[in-house]
Amino acid sequence: MYEFLQYQVCDVMTGDPITIGPDAKLREVEELFESHDFNGVPVVDAQRRLLGVVTKFDLLKAFSFDAHALIPHYDEIMEQPAEAVMSRDPVSVAPHLPLSRLLQKMVEMRAKSLPVVENDRLIGVIAREDVLKALRRATIRHELPVHEEPSP
C-alpha cells in the first residue's frame, strides 16, 4: 500500500529520450508527434543542456489567431524553428525526487510530462503514463490486514 512512497523519478522515467535541437522545423516536430505517442519533446543544445520543451499545445498555439495576420500563414509557420514556439525555462525535475512529489507537481501544473535534469544535462523524461504504471505496480500486492472496527 505504501510502496509508491519508495519510488523516485529515476525508477520509472524514460532515460535517454528523443530530443530536438532549437532549429528543428515545426514540420519535423509534428512528424515526430505522429510517429511517437509522446506529448512533448525536449529541446537541447549540443551539450544536452535543456533549452525548452515543445508540446502539442505549443504547436497548436503557433497556428492560433493573433494580431500579426488575419489568417495564420500555415505553410510559413510549419517552417519556423522549434525555438520560436518552445516553452523556455521549463519546469524540470531531479532524478531523485520522490515520485509522490512528482505526482503532486504534475497535478498542480496539469503537466503531461516533465524533463528530468541532472548536473545541468537532460537525462530523461517522465510522463503521466510512467507514474500511472508505477501506481499500478505499487498497489498490485501487499494488502495490509487490518480489523475494521470503530475507532476509540
Added chain:
Amino acid sequence: MTTLLYTHPACLEHDTGFGHPECPARLTAILNVLHTSPFAALEWRDAPQAEIAQLTRIHPQGHVERLLACVPRQGHYAIDGDTILSPRSGEAALRAAGAVCAAVDAVLKGEASNAFCAIRPPGHHAEPKQAMGFCLLDNAAIGAAHARAAHGLERVAIIDFDVHHGNGTQAAFEQEAGYLYISTHQAHIYPGTGRRNERGVGNIVNIPLLANSGTADLRHVWRQDIEPALREFQPQLILISAGFDAHYLDPLAELNFNEDDYRWLTEQILAMAAEYGQGRVVSVLEGGYNLPALAASVAAHVKALMEAPRIVQRSLVKGILERRKAKKNAASS
C-alpha cells in the same frame, strides 16, 4: 554539560504494517548514526513508561483507557487509514511519552542542558480525545504539561517544525496562556489546520508555508514571526516537535529544507533558550520519512544540541557587540 538521548527498544516494536512510511527503520536509521563517533559524548538513557497521571494532563483518562484497549493481541488494528496499532504499540506509546517527561525532569534538575527523545510513535497529531495521523499520544504536549505541573514553570514554549501542522498540540493548549505553540508547516496538506488566524488566546503562532518553500523562507519567518514571539513570551523551557519531513527529499510533502537548515534552526532555538530559559531545550522526534535524509537531518540537529555551549557563547558575544554598536551609533548621531 552533555546532551541526553532518550530512547527505548519498545519504540522499534511499534509495527505499522508492511511498507508503512512511519516504520521502525526510521528509528534504526537515526540510532545507527547517533552510535557513530561524532556522537560519542551523548549520554544514552532508557525511556521509562509514562504514568497515567502524566498522560491525563492532556488526554482524558477514559480516552487513554479506550486507546490502550484497542491494542491488538496479534495482527494490526487500524484507528484510521494512517494510524495502525500492533501488539507492542501500547508500550511504545507509553515509552515515547515517558521519554519526554523524563527528559524534562533531567533538564529541569540540571543534569543536562538539553535532550533529544528518539522515539516513535510520533505525537503532535494526537488530539486530547482522538489518536490520528500516525500519532497515539501527544508526547511533546505531555512533556510541556509535565514541566508546568511537576516543576512549577510558568511559561513553556513548543516549536514544531514538522512539515505537518500539530493539530493535537494546538488543541491541547489553545486555551492555555502558559504555553506558546509555534508551528511552521506546509499549507493546504494534512491535517488541514494551522491557518494564521488560528491564534488561540494569543498563544498560538501558525506559519503556513507554500509548497516549495525552502532555506530563505525559513530564515524569513524566523526573523518575522518566530523570534519576536519567543522574545515576547520569554519561555523558561523550550520543547521542539522535531519532524524532519520538510526535507527536500521527503516523499510526504513539498517543502525544501535541507540538513543545514535544521542545524541553523536548532542554533537559533538554542540561542533563545539561553537568553530566557537557562539554555533548557527538550527535542522530541515527530515525522521524517526518507531514511537517509532523516538520519542526516537528525544528525545535524543533535550535533547542534551537543554544541550548545559554544553556540550560546557565540550568540551572547554577538548580542553584546550589537548592543555596543547600537550605543555607539546612538551617541554619535
